Amino acid sequence: MQRRFTTQQALERILSNTNPCDSDGEDIVLQPDSDSELSSDEETPPLPKKRARLASEPTETAKDGTVWREEQVGKRLHFTPIEPYPTDGEPRAKARRSVRSRLQSFLCFITLDMLRSIQEWTTQHARHTEQVDWFMDLPELMAFISVIILRGVTKVPSLRDSWSGNLANPRIIATMARNRFQDIMQHLRFDDMFTRSERAETDKFAAISDPENHYPRHNKSRQEIPQSARQMDRTEFTTQVFSTTGATLTVYAPKRKKVVCILSSMHSVVETEDTTKRKPNTVTQYNNTKCGGDVIDQMREYSVRAGTWRWPVAVFYNMIDMAALNAHVLYQACTGVQERRVDFLVELAKELGDSHVSEKKARKEKLLRQQPSTPSPGKRAKCQVNHRCTNNCATVRCVDCYKYTCGKCTRDIPWQCQGGE
Numbered sequence: 001m002q003r004r005f006t007t008q009q010a011l012e013r014i015l016s017n018t019n020p021c022d023s024d025g026e027d028i029v030l031q032p033d034s035d036s037e038l039s040s041d042e043e044t045p046p047l048p049k050k051r052a053r054l055a056s057e058p059t060e061t062a063k064d065g066t067v068w069r070e071e072q073v074g075k076r077l078h079f080t081p082i083e084p085y086p087t088d089g090e091p092r093a094k095a096r097r098s099v100r101s102r103l104q105s106f107l108c109f110i111t112l113d114m115l116r117s118i119q120e121w122t123t124q125h126a127r128h129t130e131q132v133d134w135f136m137d138l139p140e141l142m143a144f145i146s147v148i149i150l151r152g153v154t155k156v157p158s159l160r161d162s163w164s165g166n167l168a169n170p171r172i173i174a175t176m177a178r179n180r181f182q183d184i185m186q187h188l189r190f191d192d193m194f195t196r197s198e199r200a201e202t203d204k205f206a207a208i209s210d211p212e213n214h215y216p217r218h219n220k221s222r223q224e225i226p227q228s229a230r231q232m233d234r235t236e237f238t239t240q241v242f243s244t245t246g247a248t249l250t251v252y253a254p255k256r257k258k259v260v261c262i263l264s265s266m267h268s269v270v271e272t273e274d275t276t277k278r279k280p281n282t283v284t285q286y287n288n289t290k291c292g293g294d295v296i297d298q299m300r301e302y303s304v305r306a307g308t309w310r311w312p313v314a315v316f317y318n319m320i321d322m323a324a325l326n327a328h329v330l331y332q333a334c335t336g337v338q339e340r341r342v343d344f345l346v347e348l349a350k351e352l353g354d355s356h357v358s359e360k361k362a363r364k365e366k367l368l369r370q371q372p373s374t375p376s377p378g379k380r381a382k383c384q385v386n387h388r389c390t391n392n393c394a395t396v397r398c399v400d401c402y403k404y405t406c407g408k409c410t411r412d413i414p415w416q417c418q419g420g421e
Contacts, residue, residue, distance in 0.1 A: 060242075063223040068242040068249065070228070073280070074271050077243045081266045096334045102344060103351040105331040109323035115141055118190060126187040136184060143175050143356035144184050146349040148320060150175075152304035153345050159306075171346075175353040190312055208312045225249070225261060232257050237278045241270045250282040262286055302345055324348065368402035375404075385409040 060068045071077060091099070099105045119141050126134035136144075151162055154169045161167040163178040190208045191199075199206040222230075226242060226249075234253035242249040250262040250270050254277070262282040272278040304324075305317045328344045331337070339347075368384075375381045380393040384403035392406035 060226040060228060062226050066224045066226075066244055068226040068229075068244050071241045071243050071248075071270075073239050073241055074269065075241075077248060077268045079243075079246050079268060081268045091330065091333045095330070099330060099334040101351060102327065102331050102348040105327040105334070106323055106348055106352070108330060109326050110145075110319065112138075118188070121189040121191055121193070122184065122187050125189045125193055126183075128193065130187070134187075139355040139359060140176075141184075143353040144181065145320060146353035147172050147176050147181055148304045148317070149324065149345055149349040149352070151306070152302050152321075153342060153349070171349065171353075175349075175357055185313075188313060188316070190316065208315050222261075229259075229261065232259055234259065237276070239270070239272055239278065239280045241280075248282070250280050252280055252283050302342060365402065368397075371397065371402065371404070383409055 058070070060070070062068060095108075099108065115138060119136060119138055122141075123134065123136055126136075147162075150169055150172050151159075154162075156162055156164075156167045159182070160178070162169060162172050191206060196206050199209070203209060229240065229242065229249065229251045234256065236253060236256050238253050240251040242251070247263060247265045248267050248270055250260075250264070250267075252260045252262070254260060260283060262280075264282050267282050267285075270280050270282055272280050273284070300321075303317075304320050305314070308314055308317075324345060325341075327348065328341055331344065332339070374395060374397075380395055381404040383389055383392045383394040383406035385398070385405050386409065388408040389406050392408060394404040394406040396405060397403060398405045
């Protein structure tokens with residue numbers, strides 16, 4: 001015998017058997033068939049269109065594991081937006097106390113942990129491919145970065161010219177020898193070479209990402225974006241909104257085959273303008289506050305970028321550019337000192353290289369002090385000053401620098417009596 005259902009029972013039965021994923025959020029319209037039998041004691045008013053109530057909103061998982069939920073434009077989302085920092089904001093008290101030099105400002109962006117990581121993996125590569133006793137300490141790595149910055153300030157046709165007789169920068173020569181600079185550049189690495197192939201299976205940026213993830217990464221593959229947001233063929237001026245924990249993603253189509261993605265943590269509501277282009281408020285605010293892009297374009301005047309076949313090194317150059325640019329802004333804000341960017345870069349390079357230059361000078365003086373005051377009997381040393389000579393013979397050391405000095409390179413001192421001041 002056929003079972004009879006009231007209108008309410010029929011509606012509940014149909015909804016209970018409906019798969020939320022099949023409906024895709026569309027309206028479900030219930031219309032009784034001609035064969036449907038209803039109880040005679042129930043009235044049968046016209047059935048209005050009714051939207052299914054889903055137990056949970058459909059979600060989409062991006063390649064990196066981020067879970068997104070598509071939202072309606074104009075709907076208030078359930079998270080507390082982060083208050084934006086004012087564009088003219090001042091550094092916090094802690095930053096003012098800790099940033100008193102250009103180097104301290106720079107190390108807020110290229111941190112000591114990052115430098116130690118580069119030191120470790122560069123040394124690993126050199127010992128594995130060249131010699132087991134190869135070594136580079138942290139001051140020498142900072143001096144290496146100093147030379148990179150100085151080469152960006154004083155552009156010359158080639159690397160060799162930075163140490164040449166005509167085009168050389170004296171600061172570069174005083175900081176590091178060309179052969180040593182090229183040696184470090186050859187072995188410069190940013191990750192563990194023995195685990196790279198394994199990590200590269202899931203991370204395309206494995207060569208610039210050490211296991212501790214010290215480095216900031218710019219994932220151009222946009223693995224955090226949901227797949228449906230990647231669709232390019234969209235109706236012009238349409239907006240799609242997604243939400244995840246504490247953030248919204250706006251996907252706007254300014255043209256038919258162009259998509260703009262805006263990720264925001266300060267918009268709990270994404271609304272569109274009542275204009276022809278129907279721009280969402282997230283896009284409008286981005287356009288009004290993107291002045292930083294022009295500043296970055298100006299940064300290229302003194303960029304450290306140089307030709308390289310290795311893309312991790314190109315990323316490293318960009319990291320130095322960005323760190324130096326931000327360090328300049330932070331240094332001026334914390335100290336109140338206003339200086340041109342080129343002057344800041346030259347002084348920053350000096351501060352980066354000072355420790356290594358001092359250590360190198362101390363080692364050299366120690367070796368000179370260890371020299372005998374006079375050459376061995378019957379032997380003559382070569383002049384170590386070469387100010388006015390070319391490897392002349394010498395028998396006497398300078399009392400100040402302990403270098404063997406020939407007659408031509410000796411300073412003439414006027415005759416003085418013992419009572420003279």
